Structures are given as C-alpha cells and as structure tokens.
Amino acid sequence: MSVLEVKNLKKSFGSLEVLKDIDFSLEKGETIAIIGSSGSGKTTLLRCLNFLERPNGGRLLVDGKVIFDADDPRTQKENEIRKKRLHFGLVFQSFNLFPQYTVLQNVRLASELLARERGDYRRNKRKILAQIDVEARKNLEQMGLTDKIDYYPHQLSGGQQQRVAIARALAMQPDILCFDEPTSALDPELTGEVLKVIKGLAEKRTTMVIVTHEMAFARDVADRVIFMDGGVIVEQGDPEQVLGNPKEERTKQFLARYYEQ
Amino acid sequence: MSFSVVTSQLLHSFLINCEIFAVTLVLGLPLGLIISFGSMSSFRPLSWLTKTFVWIIRGSPLMLQVIIVFYGPGLIWGGQAVGRLDAAIIAFVINYACYFSEIFRGGIGSIPAGQQEAGQVLGMTKSQIFFKVTLLQVIKRIVPPMGNEVMTLIKDTSLANIIANKEIIMMAKDFTAMGIIWPLFYTLVFFLVACGLLTLLLGWFEKKLSYFR
Numbered sequence A: 001m002s003v004l005e006v007k008n009l010k011k012s013f014g015s016l017e018v019l020k021d022i023d024f025s026l027e028k029g030e031t032i033a034i035i036g037s038s039g040s041g042k043t044t045l046l047r048c049l050n051f052l053e054r055p056n057g058g059r060l061l062v063d064g065k066v067i068f069d070a071d072d073p074r075t076q077k078e079n080e081i082r083k084k085r086l087h088f089g090l091v092f093q094s095f096n097l098f099p100q101y102t103v104l105q106n107v108r109l110a111s112e113l114l115a116r117e118r119g120d121y122r123r124n125k126r127k128i129l130a131q132i133d134v135e136a137r138k139n140l141e142q143m144g145l146t147d148k149i150d151y152y153p154h155q156l157s158g159g160q161q162q163r164v165a166i167a168r169a170l171a172m173q174p175d176i177l178c179f180d181e182p183t184s185a186l187d188p189e190l191t192g193e194v195l196k197v198i199k200g201l202a203e204k205r206t207t208m209v210i211v212t213h214e215m216a217f218a219r220d221v222a223d224r225v226i227f228m229d230g231g232v233i234v235e236q237g238d239p240e241q242v243l244g245n246p247k248e249e250r251t252k253q254f255l256a257r258y259y260e261q
Numbered sequence B: 001m002s003f004s005v006v007t008s009q010l011l012h013s014f015l016i017n018c019e020i021f022a023v024t025l026v027l028g029l030p031l032g033l034i035i036s037f038g039s040m041s042s043f044r045p046l047s048w049l050t051k052t053f054v055w056i057i058r059g060s061p062l063m064l065q066v067i068i069v070f071y072g073p074g075l076i077w078g079g080q081a082v083g084r085l086d087a088a089i090i091a092f093v094i095n096y097a098c099y100f101s102e103i104f105r106g107g108i109g110s111i112p113a114g115q116q117e118a119g120q121v122l123g124m125t126k127s128q129i130f131f132k133v134t135l136l137q138v139i140k141r142i143v144p145p146m147g148n149e150v151m152t153l154i155k156d157t158s159l160a161n162i163i164a165n166k167e168i169i170m171m172a173k174d175f176t177a178m179g180i181i182w183p184l185f186y187t188l189v190f191f192l193v194a195c196g197l198l199t200l201l202l203g204w205f206e207k208k209l210s211y212f213r
Helices: A042-049 A078-087 A103-115 A121-142 A158-171 A188-203 A215-221 A239-244 A249-260 B003-040 B044-058 B062-077 B084-109 B113-121 B126-163 B168-177 B182-208
Strands: A004-013 A016-026 A031-035 A057-062 A065-069 A088-091 A176-180 A208-211 A224-229 A232-237
Touching (some): A016 A232, A042 A176, A103 B126, A215 A239, A224 A249, B003 B084, B003 B126, B044 B084, B126 B168
Antiparallel strands (some): A004 A016
C-alpha cells in the first residue's frame, strides 16, 4: 500500500488555477523529485501536503487513510489538522530556523512542546526530555553538525543552517519528508553539502518528496521524477527516462531550456 | 527656602510622575498587545472597531483625554466617580496602549511568514508559535521605537497636573507662586536623570537581545 496518495488535488488562488487535478502516489522508502519551471505549481503542491494551503478539491490519503477530503468538512478541523501535519515534514528554501534558539534548541523545541500533550508528561518529564535531547543530538550528528549544537543560526553558513533545518524536520519523525528547493537559497559552493545529506537520507530509504532545480541531483537520488507544468503532472517515471529521454514535448522543451543555461 | 527642602519636595512630587509612568507601562504594554491583536484580527468588524478606537485615541490630545476621564463620568452619571490620580492613570494607560499597539502591530508584521510556517509544519499550536517563536523576535525589533515612547511617556506624565495632580511641575509652580522661580528650572534635572537612566536600561536590554539576529 502506498504511504501517500494524492487524488485529484486542486488549488486556486482567486481565479488563478495553480493545481489542476494532481494525482500521484508515493511508496514507503521512495524518493520522488518534482521538477518544473517556476509557477508550475510545485511549491503549492508541497504546501498543500503540509496544510499550509487548503486545497479546493481532491483528497489526501496517508497509509490508505483519508486525512483530507475537500468535500468532507469533518477532515478539515483545525485542531486535527495540526496533528495531521505531523505525517509530513517540510524543509523550506529559506531554512526558517528560529533565530533566538541554538541549533540544539531548534531541533528539540517542537518535540518538547508536543511531549507536553502526553498523558505521562508530568510523571516522566525528566525522562521524556532526556530522550528528546538524545534524539536531537543523534539527528544533528547524522547531519554532521555535532560541533555546532550550541551555535545560533546567524553564526552558521547557509549550508549548515539548511542541515539544521533538515535535522529539525527529522526530529518529528515524519512519514514523508518534503523539501522545497532546499538549495536554491545557497551559494553554489554550499549546495553540495546539503545535497549530500539528502542523498544519505535517500540511501537510508527515507520517504521523500523533493522539489528541485538540480537535475543532476534528481537523476542521482530520485527513484522517480515528476515533471509539472501549468498545474498538471505532464510526465512521470524513471529519472533516466524522464530526464534522459522524455516522451512529452513540454518536458523536452523544459529540459532543453535548462541545459542551455 | 533652602535647596534641600526644595529638592525633597520636588522629589516627593516626582514620585507621582514615576507612579503614572510605571503603571502605564505595566498595564499599557499588555493592553497594547491585546489591542494589536484586535486590529490585526481577520474578523472584520473587530479590526474595524479597534482601528477606529486607535484613531480616536491617537487623534486627540492626551491632556483632553485626562480631563474627559476625570470629569466625564460625573457629567454623564452624576457624582464623583474617579480619583484624580486614577483618572490620570486610566487616560495614560489607554492612550499609550494605543500607541504601543501600533508598534506591536508593526513588529509582528515584520516577522517573516516563514517563522510561523516553520512552527506550523512542526505541529505547534498558534499560541505556542506566538509565545515560543514570534514574541522574542518581535520584542527585539520593537525595542528602539518602544524606547522612544517610553522617553516621551516620562515627560508626558506632567500633563496629569491639568486635573490638579501634584506632580513635579505643579509643585514647582507652587514655588513660583511663592516668588521663587528656580525650582521650575531645577525640575529639568529630574527629567534628565530619569531619561538618562532609561537610556542606559534600554541600551542594556538591547545588548541583552543582541545574541541573535
């Protein structure tokens, strides 16, 4: 069974239709790369998955269970949406670390706040917090940031900040980790270190949806590539096929324009 | 009239200025935050109502507001409702809360939407996002404009004498009526010292918050 199914997803801003009938599914352990020009709806799609935008139509299923149905208001209750978000993690283009907290605090904060809702929080507070701390350090170690845990975000390079953001997203143990152009805000010499850790996650079979402009990276990491244009999925399939030998005219044009630059 | 007697009398009356100042801050800052939420509300009637209120308060002289709070209730309902100092404090709290609210509104609006979104995707509640993520960043950004307001406030407290609160300027004028004018100029020292201390305090606070950007 697919871990994620997106069915007939639609999103408009006023009269502007940004997503028209998006359909795809994602298997556990799979990495999907979404490519396409700006304005094709890639980012809006990720934002819909994370409930930062409310779709106007369609359904989202996680592990076969409907978590969002545009036609069913019962699936759209505000307090439940907060919990449903936790199926997904999102790494932003602009990192969005919390500037007033250290690296370690950034990674721990949300887990600590969520733990307060546990029934046994009062009784086992110390144990729970220690556990969160251990997990956070482990995630940061995985991102190669052990020596930076007490730094504040502004003391780090963009690449380091983005790796903290990845550790922070991982700390919530999402079923599906989404990346919104994770290297677009970085200097070219810093993209490598971020792509490397994402590749490491792919090798560990982390389920991921990556919106990216890095074609070589998509080819290298993704199990499947989706090409979007004008709010629809034009073509999807094996990276070698979509990027090396696309069937659709629009995909060919996009890739030709990309390789020209 | 000896220097030490004048000093002690002026100092004594300056406590009234300090009281108005302190209470206005303690009550006005949280009230200002609440008003800023009102004016930012997505519920149109509430934001419209709040903005109109802020417009009226900011659009009228504080001195007049002090008079209205003091005499207004008596004129409308009869009897003497509020004490002189209480009336002044009420007017100051409302007036300054409106100015504070605009500073809060600007400060909150200046925090990038990405901060809130980051909190949302991590499963935080709205109030957790506000108190754990946004608030300190807002405070850091609004220290300079708040500093301005606070400086103006300590000097504005003298307006309370319009309803015969015996604050420092009123006290000095009493000396003038007795034929000695220098205490009036001497009050300047009190305000300068108070503002000097506030400048130091604000500078310290700003430095305290400089550990992040």
